[in-house]
Amino acid sequence: MSVFKLLDRIKVPYKDKTLIRQAFVHASYVNESKEQLEDNERLEFMGDAVLQILVSKRLYSHEDHLNEGEMTLYRAKLVCEEALMNYSLQLGLNEFLLLGMGEEKNGGRKRASIIADLFESFIGAVYLDTGLESVEKILDIVLEEEMANLEALSITDYKTKLQEYIQSDSRRSVSYEVKNVTGPSNAPVFEVLVKVDGLVFGQGSGTSKKRAEQKAAQDAFKKLVK
Structure with a gap:
């Protein structure tokens, strides 16, 4: 599939x-x-600016009437490198990336920084080509899960919180298990279980294994500290 089929x-x-x-x-x-080609770095600059304003707009208009501190925190989480990388992977943009042979051999197609920058350059190109409305359509897709669960973004690392809580009793252990993977290979959805001493205490899903593990840990942590 070409990027134009994706856009269609x-x-x-x-x-x-x-x-x-x-x-x-x-x-x-x-x-x-x-x-004689131009690389995507100038488009990346443009995309970064567009994402900042459109993500800010969505947070400002959120039904929870977020305060300045909350909006600043959530925006940082929504446009950080890991988030941008996940948006790229969700759309399968890395499949269309043109890399030099050396970068390709060194795993550039899976490198977080390159894939995150790619999303910004893609947004910059779409904006310059057909405007903000087109970018909004893309953000409707990649931000749907995050905007529906903003509270989860405010927690830096639930896996660490859960591990620290469990380690207060050295006899207990924590493990994570991928229960299921659905969706196409370029946009998988992971379902993960978290077990404490072999018993399931939480579950979560997300567009990356890491994100699903964090949500599973969040689920378990909240149950354990009640």
């Missing part, structure tokens, strides 16, 4: 295919290519 599928219009393609050109590809 999610009903995001496009006019300038060259601009959209540029979003996927990594600097390493330009350095090794004989073509």
Whole structure:
């Protein structure tokens, strides 16, 4: 599937295919290519600015009437490197990335920083091509889960909290188990169980194994500290 088939599928219009393609050109590809190409770094700069304003707008308009501190915290979580990487993977953008041979061999297609930057450059290209409304359609998809559960973003690390709580009794152990994986390979949804001494105490799901584990830990932690 090409990026244009992806845009068609999610009903995001496009006019300038060259601009959209540029979003996927990594600097390493330009350095090794004989073509006269521009990499995606300028688009990344634009995408970063667009994401800041649109995520801020969504938080400002949230039904819970968030205060400044809450909006600042949630925005930081929603546009951090890990979050941007997950958005890219959710859409399968890394499949279309153009990398130099060296970067490809060194695992660049799975590197968090590269995949996160890719999402920003993609957003920058879509914005310049067809405007904010098109970007909003993309954010409707990738932010749906996060915006529906903002409270979970405020907790830095539930796995650590759960481990510290359990370690107060050295005889107890914590383990995580992937119960199920659904969805396509480029946008999987993980269901994870957390067990304490072999007994299930919590479960959670998310678009990455790490996120699902955190939600499972959150579920277990809240049950244990009641």
